[in-house]
Amino acid sequence: MxxxxxxxxxxxxxxxxxxxxxxxxxxxxxxxxxxxxxxxxxxxxxxxxxxxxxxxxxxxxxxxxxxxxxxxxVPVSSTDLIQSGNDLLETVYVNARRPGMFVLSADEPALLQPLDSPLLLMERELLRQYPRQPLPTSQPFGELELRTALAARYTSSPVRCWHAEEVFIGADLRGVLEILIIVLGLNDATVVVESPCDWAILRLLQAACVRVIELPVLANGCLDFDRLKALLETESVRLVMVSSALNMPRGSLAPDDNRRAIAQLLGQHHSWVLENDCYGELCFEVGRLRFRDLLDPERLMVFSTFEKIIGPEAHYGYLLSKHFSADLQRHFLLRSFRLSPIRQKAIARLYGNGRIDQHLHVLRRLLKERKGQMTQLLQERLGDALQVVEPQGGATIWVRSLRQVNVRRVFQRLLAHEVVIAPGELFSLQGLHAQHLRLSHTLGSEHDLALALGFLGDALRLEAID
Missing domain, CATH: 1.10.10.10 (Winged helix-like DNA-binding domain superfamily/Winged helix DNA-binding domain)
Structure with a gap:
C-alpha cells in the first residue's frame, strides 16, 4: 500500500x-x-x-x-483563505490548516516518525488488563503512574531529584502554562525570555499583561551575559525563562561555558527560572548540558509536552515544580482537566520499558538526515538569498534574508502558490527577527519542495527593499 x-x-x-x-x-x-x-x-x-x-x-x-x-x-471553496489582515499569526494558522497547502511553517517533529501505533497497542493491552474498572471522570494532577515515570526521568542525582507529587499534568501545554502564570502572579510582572521565542508562549504572556523583556540569542548561540546581568540589576525581574538545551526556532545550542556563566548569574540573583524542555530530547547530540543540571532545583520549574516526541495522540503538557504545590493543586482542581487514565498509563509504560528511548534514537537520526537534505537544498537553490543557521536539533531551520525584504509580502506571495511559511516576526513581541523565516524540514512527499523553494526565491527577489 x-x-x-x-x-x-x-x-x-x-x-x-x-x-x-x-x-x-x-x-x-x-x-x-x-x-x-x-x-x-x-x-x-x-x-x-x-x-x-x-x-x-x-x-x-x-x-x-x-x-x-x-x-x-465535501467541497472546500478555494476563495476563503485569509490572505490579509493585521493578525499575522491567525493568518498563518488558518492557511496552515487548509487542505492542499504546503505547510513550510510546521514544527511537528514526531510526525516524521510518530509513536502512535505502539501507544495505541499499549493502550489496548491495558484495557484488557483493567476491564470495566471504575475510573474517576477527572484527574486534576494526572495519572500517578505517569507522574512517577516523569519524576524518575528528570531525576539525575540525589540532589537533583523529583517526586511524583511535584509533577502536574494537564490536557495540553497551554492550559498548564495558563495555570502557572496565575500561580506565579505574572500579571503586570516582568519576565525575561530568550528571543526568538515560541509564538504560543509569547501570546499567552501578552494576554496575561506580562511585561516581556526579550534577550536575543547571539549569532554564536550564546545568551548575552552582560545584557542579562544588567537586566537583573536594574529591573524587578519576576522570572527568567530559558531553553533546557535547544533554543527554538533557531535550533542552536549555547556553549557549555556560556550556559554555566548564565546559571551562575541566575544563582547569584536568586532568580526564579522556568526551563522550557519541549525540545530537550531532540538534540542531535545526546548528553548535552542542560540548565537544570546547573541551577538550584529549589528555584527551578520545568515545563514540557509529550507531543513533540510522541505525536498528537499524546498532547498533554506537564510541569515540574518543588514550590507552590498548594496553589498549583487548587488551580488544577479548578481547571478539572479530563485526561484519559489509560492513555497516560500507556505513555508511562512506554517510558518504563525503554520504548520511548528507542523511538528517540530513530527520530533524532531521521531529523538529522532531513536537516542535512534541506540545508543542502537551501544552499544550492537559495544560497545567494538566505543565510542558514545550522540547527543542532529539532524539525525546523531558521534562515535570514541576505537582502532587506518585506517578509510579510513574501508570505502573502507564497500563499498565492498555496505555500505557508513562518515569518520571523511571529517569534518576538518587540519587532525583532523581521528578516528571518522558520522553515520545516519534515515534509511529506506529496509536495514538490524544490518548486516551493523556487516560489520562495522569486518572492524574496520581488520583495527586496532597495
Missing part, C-alpha cells in the same frame, strides 16, 4: 490515502470517492478497514455518504 509504514494500522494508511485524494479534489466540486470494494481491491485490505477509515473522515466532516451512490468529498 502506498505510504504504508511498518508500524501503521491498516486503517491509518487508508485514512492517509483518502486524505490525499480529498486534498487533490479541492476546486473540483463534489468529487465521488472510490467504492468500498474497489478501494479494498486496490489497496489489498479488508472492506471493513476501508469502512472504518471512511467513517473517521465522515465524523470529521471531510466526506459524506449518499445511499446507493457511495462517498463524496
Amino acid at each position: 502506498k505510504g504504508l509504514r511498518e508500524t501503521d494500522f491498516a486503517y491509518q494508511a487508508v485514512y492517509r490515502y483518502l486524505t490525499t485524494l480529498i486534498n487533490e479534489s479541492i476546486g473540483h466540486g463534489h468529487l465521488r470517492l472510490p467504492s468500498l470494494r474497489h478501494l479494498a481491491d486496490r489497496l489489498n485490505v479488508s472492506i471493513s478497514t476501508i469502512q472504518y477509515a471512511y467513517s473517521l473522515l465522515e465524523k470529521e466532516g471531510r466526506v459524506y455518504s449518499v445511499a446507493k451512490s457511495g462517498y463524496f468529498a
Whole structure:
C-alpha cells in the first residue's frame, strides 16, 4: 500500500490515502470517492478497514455518504483563505490548516516518525488488563503512574531529584502554562525570555499583561551575559525563562561555558527560572548540558509536552515544580482537566520499558538526515538569498534574508502558490527577527519542495527593499 509504514494500522494508511485524494479534489466540486470494494481491491485490505477509515473522515466532516451512490468529498471553496489582515499569526494558522497547502511553517517533529501505533497497542493491552474498572471522570494532577515515570526521568542525582507529587499534568501545554502564570502572579510582572521565542508562549504572556523583556540569542548561540546581568540589576525581574538545551526556532545550542556563566548569574540573583524542555530530547547530540543540571532545583520549574516526541495522540503538557504545590493543586482542581487514565498509563509504560528511548534514537537520526537534505537544498537553490543557521536539533531551520525584504509580502506571495511559511516576526513581541523565516524540514512527499523553494526565491527577489 502506498505510504504504508511498518508500524501503521491498516486503517491509518487508508485514512492517509483518502486524505490525499480529498486534498487533490479541492476546486473540483463534489468529487465521488472510490467504492468500498474497489478501494479494498486496490489497496489489498479488508472492506471493513476501508469502512472504518471512511467513517473517521465522515465524523470529521471531510466526506459524506449518499445511499446507493457511495462517498463524496465535501467541497472546500478555494476563495476563503485569509490572505490579509493585521493578525499575522491567525493568518498563518488558518492557511496552515487548509487542505492542499504546503505547510513550510510546521514544527511537528514526531510526525516524521510518530509513536502512535505502539501507544495505541499499549493502550489496548491495558484495557484488557483493567476491564470495566471504575475510573474517576477527572484527574486534576494526572495519572500517578505517569507522574512517577516523569519524576524518575528528570531525576539525575540525589540532589537533583523529583517526586511524583511535584509533577502536574494537564490536557495540553497551554492550559498548564495558563495555570502557572496565575500561580506565579505574572500579571503586570516582568519576565525575561530568550528571543526568538515560541509564538504560543509569547501570546499567552501578552494576554496575561506580562511585561516581556526579550534577550536575543547571539549569532554564536550564546545568551548575552552582560545584557542579562544588567537586566537583573536594574529591573524587578519576576522570572527568567530559558531553553533546557535547544533554543527554538533557531535550533542552536549555547556553549557549555556560556550556559554555566548564565546559571551562575541566575544563582547569584536568586532568580526564579522556568526551563522550557519541549525540545530537550531532540538534540542531535545526546548528553548535552542542560540548565537544570546547573541551577538550584529549589528555584527551578520545568515545563514540557509529550507531543513533540510522541505525536498528537499524546498532547498533554506537564510541569515540574518543588514550590507552590498548594496553589498549583487548587488551580488544577479548578481547571478539572479530563485526561484519559489509560492513555497516560500507556505513555508511562512506554517510558518504563525503554520504548520511548528507542523511538528517540530513530527520530533524532531521521531529523538529522532531513536537516542535512534541506540545508543542502537551501544552499544550492537559495544560497545567494538566505543565510542558514545550522540547527543542532529539532524539525525546523531558521534562515535570514541576505537582502532587506518585506517578509510579510513574501508570505502573502507564497500563499498565492498555496505555500505557508513562518515569518520571523511571529517569534518576538518587540519587532525583532523581521528578516528571518522558520522553515520545516519534515515534509511529506506529496509536495514538490524544490518548486516551493523556487516560489520562495522569486518572492524574496520581488520583495527586496532597495
